[in-house]
Amino acid sequence: MKRLFTGIIVAASLLFAQSCTSNIKSAEKQVSQDDMHQGNHQQNARSEHQGHSMAEMNQGEKSQVTTQAKLTAAKNLSPNQPIPLVIDIQDSAGKSVTKFDTFQEKLMHLIVVRDDLISFEHIHPEYKGNGRFEVNSSFPTAGNYTLISDYKPAGNKESVSLMKLIIPGSTPLPKDLAKFEKTKTLSSTKVNFTSSEKTIKAGKQVTLQFDLKEASNNQPIKDLQPYLGEKGHLVIIKSSSPLTESDYIHAHALKNTPEGQVKFMTSFPQAGTYKVWMQFNRDSKINTADFWINVS
Numbered sequence: 001m002k003r004l005f006t007g008i009i010v011a012a013s014l015l016f017a018q019s020c021t022s023n024i025k026s027a028e029k030q031v032s033q034d035d036m037h038q039g040n041h042q043q044n045a046r047s048e049h050q051g052h053s054m055a056e057m058n059q060g061e062k063s064q065v066t067t068q069a070k071l072t073a074a075k076n077l078s079p080n081q082p083i084p085l086v087i088d089i090q091d092s093a094g095k096s097v098t099k100f101d102t103f104q105e106k107l108m109h110l111i112v113v114r115d116d117l118i119s120f121e122h123i124h125p126e127y128k129g130n131g132r133f134e135v136n137s138s139f140p141t142a143g144n145y146t147l148i149s150d151y152k153p154a155g156n157k158e159s160v161s162l163m164k165l166i167i168p169g170s171t172p173l174p175k176d177l178a179k180f181e182k183t184k185t186l187s188s189t190k191v192n193f194t195s196s197e198k199t200i201k202a203g204k205q206v207t208l209q210f211d212l213k214e215a216s217n218n219q220p221i222k223d224l225q226p227y228l229g230e231k232g233h234l235v236i237i238k239s240s241s242p243l244t245e246s247d248y249i250h251a252h253a254l255k256n257t258p259e260g261q262v263k264f265m266t267s268f269p270q271a272g273t274y275k276v277w278m279q280f281n282r283d284s285k286i287n288t289a290d291f292w293i294n295v296s
């Protein structure tokens with residue numbers, strides 16, 4: 001019920017937003033229609049990125065530059081059409097960061113969610129040099145969006161920088177009432193989600209398991225293809241307002257799991273409601289299965 005209220009509040013503030021766009025900025029970093037969409041966003045280089053192992057944490061003990069991502073988008077935004085996004089990565093003094101390391105096959109991973117976590121997109125902006133990345137994205141509905149960029153300045157650890165963007169217009173009420181369902185069918189694949197703990201506790205390690213079956217005969221699928229070098233990718237975001245870097249967790253799939261099974265080990269930093277998006281590659285198509293999780 002709580003979430004439904006959130007949805008209604010968002011919808012209400014967006015109706016006002018049409019006449020008074022700059023007032024709906026919920027966070028200091030939010031973009032307004034009037035400021036050229038310099039979706040600026042502050043310092044972030046988090047020293048550690050939650051979904052990662054201790055080993056990686058220790059390895060990366062070297063220098064870590066503080067970086068920020070600046071978003072520039074067109075002035076007139078509307079839902080459901082390709083919007084060119086320009087993302088500039090800078091250091092804390094505003095100077096371009098120009099060298100990046102590839103991780104999980106890309107220089108930047110960009111997760112785009114509507115702030116109520118109803119919509120999700122995982123895309124890979126193209127590096128244009130001089131700290132600038134570009135990509136087109138289409139925002140399905142009006143609303144407040146958070147763009148989570150995940151990149152690795154050369155020789156540094158991963159940095160996660162958030163940007164905010166408002167797509168003006170009236171927001172439909174969330175249809176996502178099928179919360180906490182454990183099974184999703186995506187064309188020919190049935191995804192069943194289970195966790196190793198009956199009650200997931202904040203700060204405790206938990207294994208999240210996704211069983212992929214042929215929808216027609218319920219047999220484990222045998223043709224899972226790698227996606228960005230792994231059996232699957234899992235993005236986890238805590239439902240919060242405003243969303244911040246610490247609400248984002250990227251977990252890595254465990255190796256050597258049985259056919260048709262994708263597993264992730266992770267822990268949730270705080271109690272709350274989380275949404276997870278498990279992405280996998282079948283028939284050379286990326287499928288995304290999303291589920292809600294309660295953490296107490």
Ligand SMILES: [Cu+2]
Nearest residue numbers: 106109110123
């Ligand atoms: Cu990615």
